[in-house]
Amino acid sequence: MFALNTSFDTTRLETPFYLVHGWDAHGTVSAMLGPKPSTTQERTAYEWRRKMHYALACAEDLQKKAKRDRSEEQTRKWHELSERLKSGFAIGDAVWLYIPNEASTHVAWGPFRIDEILDDFRVRPKVGDTGYRVNPWVHESRLKPRALFPRRQTIDLEIPEDDDFDAALLPEDSWEPDTEKYEVEKILDTRWNKRTRTSKRLREYLVKWKGYDETE
CATH class of the missing domain: 1.20.5 (Single alpha-helices involved in coiled-coils or other helix-helix interfaces)
Known part of the structure; x- marks a missing residue:
């Protein structure tokens, strides 16, 4: 511990600390207050x-x-x-129905209200007019309470850049150039047709495409 002599000199009317250092020492509190x-x-x-x-x-x-x-x-x-x-769950609880589906990012359907419970493990969700088509009875392991999971959980699908979901639905020659262009070889027949709504006559042609049989 250090003790400061704060007594004033009778001749100079200053403290010994001031006479030695040229300034008065301050305590911790006075130094913080300024x-x-x-x-x-x-x-x-x-x-x-x-x-x-x-x-x-x-x-x-x-x-x-x-x-x-x-x-x-x-x-x-x-x-x-x-x-x-x-x-366990009770009638009236709001729950999410989890159905694994690799083609969808949504793994949770709903939310639904529990309408009925049977055998303590089978639950009937109240689907009503929600637009969902699910089994009338589901196992309670497929359910999660909405109170603990307020938001619908989703998963991220890792899809390669060269993957095309609609590739299987396209014709085999869809990747060949100019496959949608057809050339008329000859006109087989001509007829007039009349639209009922506008009463306008239209001319229709029966043509044979080049490279195809007449039956096609």
Whole structure:
């Protein structure tokens, strides 16, 4: 520990520390607070700064308290929900129906309300007019509570750049150039046709395509 001699010299009216170093030593508290304001303007600014720091400290304490209360409330709700879900699903619960499908990014259907429970493991979801076509009865292992999973879960499909979903539906010669161009070899017959709505006559031709039989 260090002790500062703060007594004043009777001749110079200064402290021994000031006579040696040329400045007065400050304690920890006075060093943190800084010099006291001497003018009215400085005192006003000092008071405003003190009140501002006090208000910020109060706001920080209130924010910490609000976060702590919100966390405790969320934890309490989670414990209550976990205890209820341990006993299984109940009629009226909102659930997601999980059906694995490699061709779809959506693995969860719904949400649905549970309409009926049979044998403690078979559940009838209330499909109604939702547009889904599912089995009337599903196993409870396919269900997940919406309360624990508010959003629909999806999966990311890894598709190569050269993969085309519609390639299997196209003709074999679809990749050959000029496959959709046809050349008329000759006109076999001509007839007139009349549209009922507009009463306009149209001329239709029966043609033979070059490279094809007449039956085609």
